[in-house]
Amino acid sequence: MNAEPSLSDIQQFMTRAVPYWQTLGFTLKEVRPGKAMFEGAVHAGLMQNQMLHGGVLASIVDSACAVAAISLVFPVHYAVTINLQVSYLRPVLEGRFRAEGKCIKAGKKVLFCEAAVYDNRDELVCTAVSQLLAVAQKP
Numbered sequence: 001m002n003a004e005p006s007l008s009d010i011q012q013f014m015t016r017a018v019p020y021w022q023t024l025g026f027t028l029k030e031v032r033p034g035k036a037m038f039e040g041a042v043h044a045g046l047m048q049n050q051m052l053h054g055g056v057l058a059s060i061v062d063s064a065c066a067v068a069a070i071s072l073v074f075p076v077h078y079a080v081t082i083n084l085q086v087s088y089l090r091p092v093l094e095g096r097f098r099a100e101g102k103c104i105k106a107g108k109k110v111l112f113c114e115a116a117v118y119d120n121r122d123e124l125v126c127t128a129v130s131q132l133l134a135v136a137q138k139p
């Protein structure tokens with residue numbers, strides 16, 4: 001395993017690598033080895049039929065899983081999602097939401113992760129499991 005990367009190192013790298021987060025308004029709030037936490041906020045541009053679009057929730061759980069996995073292999077490797085299963089439990093209508101991801105098993109090439117999203121009332125609104133492939137970083 002690599003030396004523990006700092007939150008700052010991963011935030012700077014991932015912000016450059018994934019400008020999509022700014023488009024959706026996600027903020028990477030915390031990274032620890034094998035764990036990551038993102039926050040987002042509901043706004044009109046992310047809505048579908050007066051609720052947060054499911055793709056936004058899929059994006060935030062995918063991101064939380066990915067950063068949790070990357071925290072274990074960075075800077076030698078990056079990780080890309082090869083499978084993502086999302087379960088939507090209740091709609092998000094307003095306010096802020098957060099995704100907490102963790103890597104539950106890091107194999108040599110495949111990392112297994114899970115994530116949960118909570119609304120501004122701390123109610124579970126979405127869960128996910130994913131597998132990511134570790135790929136060598138280009139120098």
